[in-house]
Amino acid sequence: MKRSLAIALLTIATAVPALAQSRPPEPAPIATAAPAEDWTVKPEWISAHVRFLAGPELQGRGSMTRDEAIAAAYVAARFQGYGLQPAPGADGYLQKVKVIRPRLDGGPKLVVGGKPTNGATLLFGGAERVEGVATLYMGDDGAALPAGDVILAGGPKLSAMAALRATRGRKTKLLVLRESEETQKLWSRLGERPRLDAYLASQAPEEGVSVVVLPAAAFDRAAKSAGKPVTMTLPGLVREAVETTNAIGYLPGTDPKAGVILLAAHLDHLGVQPDGTVMHGANDNASGTAAVLELAHALSSGKRHRRGILFAAFGAEEMGGFGSRAFAEAPPVPLNEIVANLAFEMIGAQDPKLPAGTMMMTGYERSTLGPTLAARGALIAKDPYPEQNFFARSDNYALALRGVVAHTISGWAVTPTYHSPKDTVDALDIPFMARAIQSLIGPARWLADGDFRPDWTAGGKPTE
Ligand SMILES: [Zn+2]
Structure with a gap:
């Protein structure tokens, strides 16, 4: 999650998506294994993701670093292993995005x-x-x-x-x-x-x-x-070209006219600080990345859904949302085909202000999406910190500004470990994460199989 106000003044601009314009691969047949209601998110699967992503080897996945690229490669490998396809029009699971990082000598x-x-x-x-x-x-x-x-x-x-x-x-x-x-x-x-x-x-x-x-x-x-x-x-201005990486996987639907759902999280964090401190970013946002991975794992099991589902792990969110902005600028499917976007941020801890087991959804009252999913069993509630304007501080926002009904689901967005070196795997509540992700599988399947199309409520659609 991005810092607010003054700190946001310290940040960045955008990049070129490198989605190849080749023919999309033929969707592979998807195994008809476990039915949805029998799917159980195992805590050890989540633990495996966060231990790798927020472990010492990846050095905090700094935006636009090799560590970030390795994190994206991990996510891409999992997507492929779960049977996802590359995004329509892409020739692989990784999208490289060019960013110009100026420096002054x-x-x-x-x-x-x-x-x-x-x-x-x-x-x-x-x-x-x-x-x-x-x-x-x-x-x-x-x-x-x-x-x-x-x-x-x-x-x-x-x-x-x-x-x-x-x-x-x-x-x-x-x-x-x-x-x-x-x-x-x-x-x-x-x-x-x-x-x-x-x-x-x-x-x-x-x-x-x-x-x-x-x-x-x-x-x-x-x-x-x-x-x-x-x-x-x-x-002495030098315009250095650097690169961030998005990992994107696609689960094709059976009805090409039914639209697409986008489930996303950012995979980067603050990396190594100038004084050598490693910011592991277990909650922010290895936890959200694990949610996207486990939703991909669950939703790729069982029968095919009517709607397609895009799964994305975006790079360089902490430096200015470059990965999601590049995605929104050149999306793999037209934005008006994206029926809903859910982003996952910091779901590794339970907010003491919310009922036990419940996550918050930013901008909950701005659209019909949150209340509808909650009525189907999603453990999500209204954001108790409207003054923090979290709705505009994560990857959902680039898409929301372009009209896509897009929200972020978060556990405890103001956890004491936020943007500190104490944001480590040991501080995560993995059983909470497992139950929270589990609660979204049924509602996500329902959204993917039906024809409900969420809409903004009056005045809910953001304008810059
Ligand atoms: Zn952050």
Whole structure:
């Protein structure tokens, strides 16, 4: 699950899906073995997935790393073993997505009122070149930051993060801050490297606000040029091409006109931190990946369903949802054929606010999907943390914005191990996971076999 607000400002853009345009393979006959109601999700199957995915070997499955690619290869191998086909139009189970990850060698070049400044440090990069007119603000209230394309903000008690938040949704292109204890801490938290937004290679970069810090004396000199032109350029900008990996499997349905269901989870996590700490990400999100795997395991057993089912494990969610965004940009089936999307995030712990054994569904009241599945036995309930806006913070959102009824199912989204090195396999409640996944099999089969098509409730469909 992505972090919110300010931290989201530290993130990325998108990539090109590499689904080959070859003919889809003929669906293989699917074994008619155990009937659905006899299927039992075994805790040891879940344990096997999470021990591999969140084990020491995979080093926390950092977004766009080899570890992430190995996790995707594991999921792909399982999909194949369960008898799934590659997605329609794909020649394999792995989808490679190109992402551009910019980096800056050296500092930014900042010219204020025709005079070059010394000692500028770039914290966050929005665009390669910024031009505008300087507006000076020496107040301490970040929320009262004036509008303008370039703001020089140097109040002695100004919160840099509050000032940055105030620029959101405005046309501000550059925020120049006077160096403070807070900006120094921020710089060290960034690992003393500017945070530049990555983006999908298939899309133009999003140009957010750039944030530059000037040493006090340099800031005070620049402040005398309020009202004059400012330019900032990044002469040492390098656009490094990296790759994330999605694993996608497909269970063909018997009725091509009945639509497709998408069950998904992100497989990446935060990897190895600059200080060497490994973030294993057992709950976030080896647990959700295990849910998708075990739903694939169960739903590929027994007779074929009327609707097709796509199973996806997305890469690079933590860095900006690149895997799911690339999927939504070039889906293997037209998006209007996707009847419903369920994403699974952090189902490894039980939320003490919910009845025992129950998971939450983000945006539950936004569509008819959750209540209908719950009435069929799915152990899901309303999200008790609407203020956290979890609905917009996971992979379901890229599809929901495009109109697909898409939600995320989560166990305890605000668990104390969230984004900490303590998010390990030992902290998972595997019996809870097994029961929770078990409860979804019947409702998922019902959805796949029937003609119920969920819809948004009034005002439930998200708009950006
Ligand atoms: Zn996360």
